[in-house]
Amino acid sequence: MMNRPPSPELVAPPLDATPARALGDFIRAHRERLSPQAVGLPPGPRRRTPGLRREEVAQLCGVSPTWYTWIEQGRPVSASADALARIAVALQLSRAERAYLFELAAQRDPAEPDPAAADAPARLLETVQLIDAPAYVLDRQWNALAWNARAADLFVGWLDDDHDRNLLRFTFTEPGARELIADWEPRARRLAAEFRADSIRHLNEAPTRTLIDSLSAASDAFARFWASQDVGGREGGRREFNHPRHGRIVYDQMTFKPAHREDLKLVVLVRM
Structure with missing residues (x-):
């Protein structure tokens, strides 16, 4: 029986070591600083890593866990201004942190007036x-x-x-x-x-x-x-x-x- 090739949208793009990596590192660092209690989630069982899980942030943002994981891994996936805004809210970024997030992604914050x-x-x-x-x-x-x-x-x-x-x-x-x-x-x-x-x-x-x-x-x-x-x-x-x-x-x-x-x-x- 022949194996079917994976669907194109599920094929992970190659890792990128430049701006996408910096964006992923920034998002991951702030996810790890945020406790479940801070976003209204129960602490749950013992966690192997500090902060929220990727799946939890993806759920808060309304995005797929796979897409969010690729963003954190620094893969060159497309991140719209709307998706970045939802990540900023989910991670409870300050104004300066939010501005930095959008600068890393080379996007204009839709919440900021022209x-x-x-x-x-x-x-x-x-x-x-x-x-x-x-x-x-x-x-x-x-x-x-x-x-x-x-x-x-x-x-x-x-x-x-x-x-x-x-x-x-x-x-x-x-x-x-x-x-x-x-x-x-x-x-x-x-x-x-x-x-x-x-x-x-x-x-x-x-x-x-x-x-x-x-x-x-x-x-x-x-x-x-x-x-x-x-x-x-x-x-x-x-x-x-x-x-x-x-x-x-x-x-x-x-x-x-x-x-x-x-x-x-x-x-x-x-x-x-």
Whole structure:
């Protein structure tokens, strides 16, 4: 009698030693910390391992024990945002732990509002005015939401007077930017690579897509740099400017992300 091959949905995918493994390790550690009593289950017979059993967590989440086991084992199975939310509730994760869970899974928490739909915190915008150095706040499309007088004095043609407040449009479409920014081409290339990395989670959203398409049409340099597929983190560092009034100025750039509003950036330039 011939043995039938196992059903495709029951064939375990191969183990993965990267992000899926980190996700599984995190979930397993928190399962083992949770007692049956904490979730309203009887202690039952003597347990060989601490905490809840996998089958118990699967039952609490409303998922199959096999699927949950594969998640813990670090197998590259698909985990929807809804399933992750149920795991977070079942394991009684704190807000920070829940956020970490979704970061590990590269998913957006459905319980979190879209930060882009919320106004920038008023205290953050006020803080810019208290900084004794050029400082500004960028949104997820790199539009300046707030800036201080020192930043307006430095960024001629962008933050002074009535200009388009988008940093990318200024850099790639304003002729004055090529004169102001020392070593314009490598800096502009780096800027495009930084924006690609920064925008990956909302790359197909209408505001971001419109910005990229309009810049590609308006600037051959941006179109070329964007097509290169270069990716770079916004790490800061040395920034040099050829200012029309102050001459050559050198700064150390630092970028900060406010807690709970990682779509925003506070950029500060410290004179070197």
